[in-house]
Structure formats: structure tokens, C-alpha cells
Amino acid sequence: MKRCADVVIIGGGIIGCTAAYFLSKYTRDVVLLERKGIASEASGANYGMIWEQTRQPGYDLTMARRSLELYPTLINEVFDTDIEYEKKGGMTVFFTELERTAAEIVTRSKQSQGIPLQLLGAPEVRELEPALSEEIMGAVYCHEDAQLNPMLTTIAFARAARKGGVAIYTDTEVLSIRTHNQSVQSVITNRGEIKTSIVLNAAGSWASQIGDMVGLKIPVYPHKLQSFVTEQIPHVLNRVIQGTQIHRDSSLEEAVQGFSYTRNVSAERPRIGQQPFHQGALADNTMLYIKPTVSDNIVCGTTFEFVGHDKNTSYESLTLIAANAKKTLPQLKDVHIIRSWANFDPWTVDGIPIVGETEIGGFIIAAGHGTAMSHGPATAEALAELIVHGKPIPFGEQASITRFTD
């Protein structure tokens, strides 16, 4: 193992691997440390949606858009393997009047932000997706939205980084970080110590544990999502379908917020230590995702829980997901589940990741991403600019850790 490096990246998920690749364009002296294997946590367990429709204006939308620009170039010029990228548009379906009213409001406001949303009626939905349930009233549709295979994508970035000279060490766990005068000195792993002046904390939902190593509170919490995948079925679904998080007894205001998982950013300033909201019944914390993979296995999700890093799947969650999926795509009725899993969305209170420098010299964070498959390439590009040229991150104040303390 190398004994010193310009930059040490902690975490071999999409954030760590994209950062490794973009940094490799400027320096050959980058090390990436991953406790398990590449893409063995959230970045290998998600739905691979690269969506614009659910993004919030400012930092979030800027990163999502830039990545949508970057992916085709990366695919054509950089990756040596297929990542199953398909730009087929994204669809959020709804079943009730309340949801429709909320959809109208959300569509109008997003259109004013320049996001090309369309409100579809039932016939238009079925024209695009004939197999969806007759009960669906309509959908919000965005033709800019794309999807990819998250595991292949993360691995493709890791390969590109390696080609660029990055040393990637898997099965290598960071145990502590040595600092001197509030600046990073070295990283200590189960395989030895690496001297460095820059550490990038890309440990996803484990970012706060890495923060503890330098005495920094990082308010990222593991948000547990359960999923399963079905056996291969005949081709009936063309694109990822999402549901809403609106309940029958939601108010219209709640409905608008619950639509497409949008959070109200203009709310009170988030604070360190602000805990994830308490949940209530699992049935009230479900949200539909159905994703056809290129081989026509259908990935279905999900339920939301705050239970620490507990990776067990549960009967209650999987049957709720199955019921939701079947309601939306009735042909799933007689299909076998072949595998189920749980992983963690790295959660922050305002839904915006924590990206940028900190009060500890050389300790940079890029964690807390709810949608890093989408943000990843753009975030990495911005981080490389920051680390190499000292260039500020676009809308950086929205993503800065100082928003929790200043």
C-alpha cells in the first residue's frame, strides 16, 4: 500500500469513485480507501434514476443538470463498459384527486423553474406505459429524466480512475485520522498509515463516523430503504415509475410537499443534531418505485425507516412494497421475487447533501446525498476544481456544513 498521497478518498461508492476519476485528470497521487468492495453499499443498491423532475432549485438542480450533461460524454469517451444508461423520461403516477391537485401545483411551479414537466392524463399515461393499472389517474412526466445501472456505473468510474493512476484499496477500513493544529496529517487504516494533507469524506451514510475521527459533527443519518427484484418477465414496462408520498388524509400543503419527495427548503434553518423525524406506521412511510432493468427483471421499492445501520429486510416492508407494485403494475401479480435487500440513503434534514471544506484544514466532505447517482459526476467535477484550483462550488453555501451552525 502507498504510504503517502496528495488526496485520500474515504469510500468506494459513487461519490468516492467519481471524485477519484475527476481528480485523476489533475494528479496521479490519489488513493481511494473502501472498507468492503466498490459499490457494496448504497451505490450498488439503488434504482439508478438520474432525474431532474424531483430536484430543488439552486445547488440540487444545478448538480443534477450538469450530471445529465456529463453522462453521455463519459459514456462515449471514458467508460470501457456499458452502464445501461437510457434516457427514457421519468414518470410519477397518481391515483387520487388530491394527488392530481398537488401535481398541478408542483408542475406549474417546477415549470417556472425551467424544469420541463408535463402533466399527463390517464390515456397519455397508458400510451407511454400500456401495462400500468387502469386505476391510475395521471402522471407527472419529464422527458429529460434518465436511468442507469448504479453498480455498473460506480464500477465504471472506479475503472476509469484506476486507469488514470488512482490507487484503489478495497477491504481497507479507515480506523482514525491524525490531525495537527486542526489540519489533516494522515489516515490510519487496518492496513497501515497513509500521510496526506487532504481527506475527502465520501463515506455516504457513515460520514458522521468519519467526522467523529476529526471531532466534527456531521449531521448525516442512515435512512433505510428496502427493495426487492423479481424474476425476468416479458417486456411490459419501458421506464422507471415513481409514486407519491401522499396519504388520503394529507392536507393540500402536505400533499404538495409529499409530491415526488420534495422537501420544503425554505423552512427554518436546519441545525446540527436535528434528528430524523419520527415515523409512525411503516405503511405511512412507503413510496412506490418500479424499475425495469435492461433484462426485464423488475426492481421494486420502498419503505423508509430510521433504525440505524440495520440491514435486515422485513416481511412487513416487503409485502407493503409488493402490494404497491401490484396495484400499479397488475402484471406483477404472479411474478416471483428472487432477491431482497436493504440499504441506506445518506439523509440530511433539508434533503441537500453536505459538500465542501470544513473548519478542519484539508478535511473535505461530500456526503449526505439522497440522489448521488444523479449528483455524482457534477459533484466530483466541482470537487476537483475546488481541490486543485481552489474554485468555489456552485451554490456552495447551500451545501456547506456551515448552514447547520452559522
Added chain:
Amino acid sequence: METELAIVGSGPAGLAAAIEAAKTGVKVTIIDENPRPGGQLFKQIHKFFGSEKHKAGIRGIDIGHELLEQCEKLNVQIFLRTEVWAVFDNGKALGLKHANNTTEKLNTRKLILATGAIENPLAFPGWTLPGVLGAGATQTLMNLHRVLPGQRVLMVGTGNVGLIVSYQLLQAGADVVAAIDILPQIGGWGVHASKIRRLGIPILTSHTIKEAFGNNEVKGAVIARVGQDNKVIPETERTLEIDTICIAVGLSPMAELAQSAGCQTIHIAELGGWTPMHNKRMETTIKGIYVAGDVCGVEEASTAMEEGKISGIAAAESLGYLQRGKAKELMKERQESLNALRAGPFATQSKLGKEKLIERFHKC
């Protein structure tokens, strides 16, 4: 629903485990996806080999009836046409899918996974044509459903399964055109091989299948000789006119449930591939989850039953139905019997594999 011991799979391993545990008073529930219990046993209409103590001379199907009768007497609950689709909470709960398409959660204190093995596929041009099927599937079709899959058959693989199924195909009135094997020697027992040779089936070693052809179903196959490097020797190709190709190229443990439950697995070629690790009590790396039979090493019905019994005794003991000393004594008997089974000249591979497996368990 609640039970004390849930057993997935009603093959010889699962049934033997159930009997051993139920005898001591444990409440046992068996779940199997098939319409009939017995696992592989009911298609095995041939007499088993080995010592008498191990039911040699008895047909698989008769062993099955005997085991089922005992289960009935002991009030073992058996759910048929029921799939176990997931294991939760470290083996303390199962997701069931019943025949009527409803799901149910079964809570249990202990779990035995006796899910058996699955036939290995073999890929060659034309391998997805109707008419290409597994030898085990062929056996099920013939002996259980009384359907002969074809008239002119090519058997690929000359292990015991390939040889026995070839013989049964002849008995059922089909013509086995050839039994081929890529290895230079026959994989199965000499007795089986000479039996089918006497009946005129050519056994071609150092041969492989190059392709199957036909528009909507198998019309024929091209076979060829291979050299020491297992590559086809040019101009040794031969076309056979056939309508059925049976693939008998080994089995792999069906360890998915164990894996998804979180049991650690290890790849042991002698046992057929990825297998859950277990100790001498058949307990996996997760306390309270046991394995028995082909799922933890492809062997035979006789060894599957012995392993089943051991797992049943271990589960009964840990549930408090058997005293430690008594359990030890019972287990010792079963272990000796198992050792005797694995002492035979044909069992050296699996004996080796099992030793590796148990050694690795204790290292981790």
C-alpha cells in the same frame, strides 16, 4: 402463524429432520413448494445402493412413503404448494406464499433449511430449444407425471444421474442414442454403466455436444470428440438425429435462502459449489439456522437423511426437548453412520469436501 421448528424442503433431509425432532415433542412445520412431499425421492423408482442399514435395496419412492407415514403419526404439519420466499430476523420468521397466492408470515424458534440442489445447465448453440431438458426434470416427467419427453434421446453426462436416467428412459420405451461425457472416463458407478452398455447404449467418453438444431424443437445434435485440452478435434463431428437432449452435468446446492438469511457460504468444488458453512451439529454461522442434505453439499439420499436427523436432534436439544447427554449420544450414533456412508470408495470427494467445510466453519 407460529411454530417451534420450521423446515424448508420435504426431501429425505427435511423429512428425517422432522421425524427426529417431532419424536422428542417439538412442534414441527414443513414447507415445500411441490404438490407432493418427498423431494427427489418420489421419482427414484430404482433400488438404492449401499449397506442395508442405509436402506440399500429399497427404492427411493418406498423410503419416501415410509418417512411420510412417520411424519403423519407424529403430527408433523406439512404445507405443500407453498413457497418460502424469504427468511427474516435471523431465521426467526419466514415469508410464505400459499397455493392460493396469499402470503403469510411464519414465526419460528428454529429453522432447518433442507432445500436440496438444482441441476446445472450447459450452454451450447441451441440450448434453449424445446427438447433440451435436465436429466432430473426428465425423471420427474417420466416417473411422476408419466410423460415420456421424447423418443430418441442424447444423454449429456455420464455421472450416476445420467446413467440411471438413461436406463429409466429405456425402461419407459425411449431410445437412448448415446450417452456422452467430456471426460476421458465415465463419471458414475461401473454397475450402472455396464447395465446400460449391456442394453446397447453407446457410452462415448471424451465427447461433447457442439450444437442442437431444429426450428421450433430439437431435430438433432452435433457431437464431437475432444482432445486433452477439452477442445473439439476438427473433423470428428457427427450428427445425431434425435428429438431430446438430456443434460446431466451435475447439481449445485440451492443455497439462496441460506445466503439471503445471512449464513456465510464457501465455495467447495467437491460439494457442488457455494455451500452454507456448518458445524458437526449442522448449525450454520447464524445460531438457530441449520442445514441438511444436498443444500450443504450434493451427495445422496442416504447422507441427506443422516444429516437431517442430526439437525433435528440439534434443534430439539436447543429447544430444550432433549437433554444434553442424550442428544450427544444420539448424535454420535448418527455421526458414525454418516462416517460409514462416506467411507465408501465413491464418497471420498464428498468426505473431503465436508471436512474442508467444517474446518472453515471453525476458523471463522
